[in-house]
Amino acid sequence: MLPLQVPLxxxxxxxxxxxxxxxxxxxxxxxxxxxxxxxxxxxxxxxxDIKAITDSDIIMSFxxxxxxxxxxxxxxxxxxxxxxxxxxxxxxxxxxxxxxxKYAAAAADGEEASFTIKCYQLVEGDAxxxxxxxxxxxxxxxxxxxxxxxxxxxxxxxxxxxANQGLMVEIVRRDxxxxxxxxxxxxxxxxxxxxxxxxxxxxxxxxxxxxxxxxSTV
Numbered sequence: 001m002l003p004l005q006v007p008l009x010x011x012x013x014x015x016x017x018x019x020x021x022x023x024x025x026x027x028x029x030x031x032x033x034x035x036x037x038x039x040x041x042x043x044x045x046x047x048x049d050i051k052a053i054t055d056s057d058i059i060m061s062f063x064x065x066x067x068x069x070x071x072x073x074x075x076x077x078x079x080x081x082x083x084x085x086x087x088x089x090x091x092x093x094x095x096x097x098x099x100x101x102k103y104a105a106a107a108a109d110g111e112e113a114s115f116t117i118k119c120y121q122l123v124e125g126d127a128x129x130x131x132x133x134x135x136x137x138x139x140x141x142x143x144x145x146x147x148x149x150x151x152x153x154x155x156x157x158x159x160x161x162x163a164n165q166g167l168m169v170e171i172v173r174r175d176x177x178x179x180x181x182x183x184x185x186x187x188x189x190x191x192x193x194x195x196x197x198x199x200x201x202x203x204x205x206x207x208x209x210x211x212x213x214x215x216s217t218v
C-alpha cells in the first residue's frame with residue numbers, strides 16, 4: 001500500500017498497475033487493461049512511458065528542489081535530489097523525463113503561435129557548453145504536460161550523484177532561435193491561481209520521472 005504523501009503522478013501509475021481491491025500492491029494480470037488505464041492517465045502517459053513502466057522493476061519520481069536565480073530569469077533551472085537512485089551495477093536506466101505543466105497562452109499580434117523549448121544537462125566545468133538533451137516545438141495555445149527526455153542525464157547521475165548539477169530549460173522563438181522568450185509568456189510559470197487547491201498546484205509542479213530494470217545476468 002502506498003504512503004499517503006506519495007505524489008499523485010506515482011499514485012496514478014500504481015493504481016493503473018494493481019488490482020482495484022488490493023491494499024497490498026497485488027499486480028493486475030490484465031496487462032492490456034493496465035496499459036489502457038495508463039494511456040488515459042491525466043499526466044499524459046505516452047506509449048514510450050508505458051513500455052518503460054511495464055518493463056521496469058523500479059519507478060521513481062523526484063520533485064524540483066532548485067530555485068530560479070534572479071540573473072537567469074529568462075531561463076528555468078531545475079535540481080532534483082537523486083542520491084537515492086539505484087546503483088548502476090544492479091539497475092539500468094530505461095527512461096527518464098522532465099515533466100513541465102504548461103498553461104495555454106496567446107500570441108501577441110504579429111507573433112508566431114509556437115515556440116521551441118530546449119532542455120540542457122548542466123555539467124560542472126564544461127567549457128564547451130551544456131549538452132542539449134532534447135528540443136521540442138510547442139504551440140502557445142497548448143495546455144498540458146510537456147515531456148522532455150532526460151535519460152542521458154539520469155544515467156550520468158546514477159553513475160555519480162556528484163555529476164548532478166541540474167537541468168536548464170530555455171525557451172526561444174521558432175522563427176528567430178537566438179531570441180529568448182520569458183517562461184511566463186508561454187504559460188510555463190503562471191501566477192498561482194486562487195481557484196486551484198494546494199494539492200492541485202503541488203501536483204502540477206515540475207518533476208523528473210525515471211524507470212529502471214535489472215539486466216539479466218544469464
